[in-house]
Amino acid sequence: MAEKHWKIPKVQAPDYDREQRGRIAAYEEALAVQLSAKPARLEHSLSVARTAEAMAVLYGEDAYEARVAGILHDWAKAYDDDAQRARAERYGVDLGVDPALVTNLYHGMVAARELPERWPELSASVLQAIDRHTTGAADMTPLDMIVFVADGIEPRRKDVQGIRRVREMVERRAPLTDVFWESFRNGVVYVLQTDRYLWPGTLSTYNALALARARG
Ligand SMILES: [Fe+2]
Numbered sequence: 001m002a003e004k005h006w007k008i009p010k011v012q013a014p015d016y017d018r019e020q021r022g023r024i025a026a027y028e029e030a031l032a033v034q035l036s037a038k039p040a041r042l043e044h045s046l047s048v049a050r051t052a053e054a055m056a057v058l059y060g061e062d063a064y065e066a067r068v069a070g071i072l073h074d075w076a077k078a079y080d081d082d083a084q085r086a087r088a089e090r091y092g093v094d095l096g097v098d099p100a101l102v103t104n105l106y107h108g109m110v111a112a113r114e115l116p117e118r119w120p121e122l123s124a125s126v127l128q129a130i131d132r133h134t135t136g137a138a139d140m141t142p143l144d145m146i147v148f149v150a151d152g153i154e155p156r157r158k159d160v161q162g163i164r165r166v167r168e169m170v171e172r173r174a175p176l177t178d179v180f181w182e183s184f185r186n187g188v189v190y191v192l193q194t195d196r197y198l199w200p201g202t203l204s205t206y207n208a209l210a211l212a213r214a215r216g
């Protein structure tokens with residue numbers, strides 16, 4: 001039986017101008033070249049972009065910025081692990097631990113520093129959302145949260161319990177901070193349940209978010 005995929009909530013199509021449509025096409029074309037050896041990653045990226053765009057419409061945020069950040073968020077996944085670490089070092093990204101322990105965290109930060117060299121028009125808010133999509137942060141903007149959550153729930157992700165909960169929250173337009181918290185917390189729980197290394201920065205962010213929620 002064919003696996004049933006979650007469907008992105010139906011929303012009104014954003015009304016992009018000519019220039020925006022042109023840029024979206026250009027970013028998608030460039031990504032197809034960048035990820036030509038990784039077709040599943042390319043599909044994931046385009047799917048995150050569509051999910052983020054729909055979420056932006058649902059939550060009254062900028063759909064174009066969400067779409068663009070989604071398209072480009074995994075840009076640096078084109079590089080192998082060694083190259084991602086080497087680029088992070090070149091850009092002065094220091095996570096305070098042995099880089100080999102946190103290889104998975106670098107690609108957002110690397111992309112956020114590399115992409116403006118190619119496309120100086122990318123906004124600071126798009127770059128920040130890309131930068132933060134692997135780690136989250138204590139002071140996430142709505143766009144940061146949308147890209148982070150979309151990455152975790154796009155239709156190609158398996159419909160496991162934690163992800164289903166986040167999808168249901170998006171469908172009923174639960175407050176974005178609650179949706180992000182659920183998604184971020186799922187990520188931390190996954191790291192613990194699979195006996196993986198938890199980067200101390202993630203723990204600090206978790207504590208900051210938990211305290212902020214407790215204070216209301
Ligand atoms: Fe990523």
Ligand SMILES: [Fe+2]
Binds near residue numbers: 044048073074151
């Ligand atoms: Fe991703």
